[in-house]
Amino acid sequence: MIRKTLTMAATLLALALPAAPALADPLAKDVFGAQVAATRGQPLALGGYSRGCASGSVQLPETGPTWQAMRLSRHRNWGHPQLVDFLVGLSQQATRFGWPGIYVGDMSQPLGGPMLSGHASHQMGLDADIWMLPPSSLRLSPRQRENLSSQSVVARGGTAPSPLWSAAHHQLLRAAASDPRVARVFVDPVAKVVMCQSERGNRAYLRKIRPIDGHDYHFHVRLACTNQGCEDQAAPPPGDGCAEAAQWIRNRIDPPPAPPPNPDYRHPRSYRLSEMPRACQALVAR
Numbered sequence: 001m002i003r004k005t006l007t008m009a010a011t012l013l014a015l016a017l018p019a020a021p022a023l024a025d026p027l028a029k030d031v032f033g034a035q036v037a038a039t040r041g042q043p044l045a046l047g048g049y050s051r052g053c054a055s056g057s058v059q060l061p062e063t064g065p066t067w068q069a070m071r072l073s074r075h076r077n078w079g080h081p082q083l084v085d086f087l088v089g090l091s092q093q094a095t096r097f098g099w100p101g102i103y104v105g106d107m108s109q110p111l112g113g114p115m116l117s118g119h120a121s122h123q124m125g126l127d128a129d130i131w132m133l134p135p136s137s138l139r140l141s142p143r144q145r146e147n148l149s150s151q152s153v154v155a156r157g158g159t160a161p162s163p164l165w166s167a168a169h170h171q172l173l174r175a176a177a178s179d180p181r182v183a184r185v186f187v188d189p190v191a192k193v194v195m196c197q198s199e200r201g202n203r204a205y206l207r208k209i210r211p212i213d214g215h216d217y218h219f220h221v222r223l224a225c226t227n228q229g230c231e232d233q234a235a236p237p238p239g240d241g242c243a244e245a246a247q248w249i250r251n252r253i254d255p256p257p258a259p260p261p262n263p264d265y266r267h268p269r270s271y272r273l274s275e276m277p278r279a280c281q282a283l284v285a286r
């Protein structure tokens with residue numbers, strides 16, 4: 001009898017409560033952030049780098065002879081097979097520059113999409129972060145990979161390289177940007193300016209090295225789209241971009257007036273599932 005009354009009370013309570021809108025149209029980050037496995041089939045990058053998803057992704061093996069994926073608990077070592085192939089190749093090249101390999105930071109989630117923390121992009125399985133810290137060991141335990149932190153190649157103040165910066169960083173960034181599959185490499189302007197100043201060979205790759213804040217502990221590689229339904233970013237402006245990077249550093253010393261904030265900007269963490277491309281909604285509705 002008591003149980004029956006309680007059940008009835010619960011039913012009445014449920015009827016009295018309006019349906020939570022968040023459940024009807026959840027945040028895309030919650031849906032994509034909960035995925036722990038990829039879909040099978042043809043690898044496809046769908047949508048855009050900052051509003052998209054991925055099917056047919058593969059996992060970068062957590063440990064290889066020349067790499068380790070970091071922060072395994074995040075399930076972000078997934079991407080397009082070309083991205084995995086690129087990272088393995090870059091890690092092998094790193095050994096020619098005097099590093100034992102590379103530490104690979106975030107790639108994408110198993111189905112891509114917005115993430116619960118960090119990144120606006122990394123949503124289509126075509127973006128990867130590579131740590132600036134040369135590996136001290138490629139036999140780190142999962143726990144060590146949660147706790148170890150990278151280090152900055154930029155000195156405090158943001159106008160000069162830190163002692164960590166080395167010729168190997170230049171070689172690694174050059175190798176990444178010279179890969180024809182790569183559309184852009186994002187790195188702190190200090191790193192770019194050092195490369196601009198010391199490059200004695202072909203400078204064409206410098207166009208792909210794009211200065212950006214928040215990329216001194218790692219650099220970010222973005223592959224170009226290879227399938228329909230994947231929206232490429234506009235090509236970088238012509239030229240090596242060295243003057244713009246130098247200006248960026250001058251602006252750190254003597255900041256110009258800040259432009260008014262864009263009232264329409266929303267971080268992808270705020271996107272509802274209904275705001276994602278249809279193909280991405282279909283991917284999680286399976």
Ligand SMILES: [Zn+2]
Nearest residue numbers: 127128129220
């Ligand atoms: Zn990144």
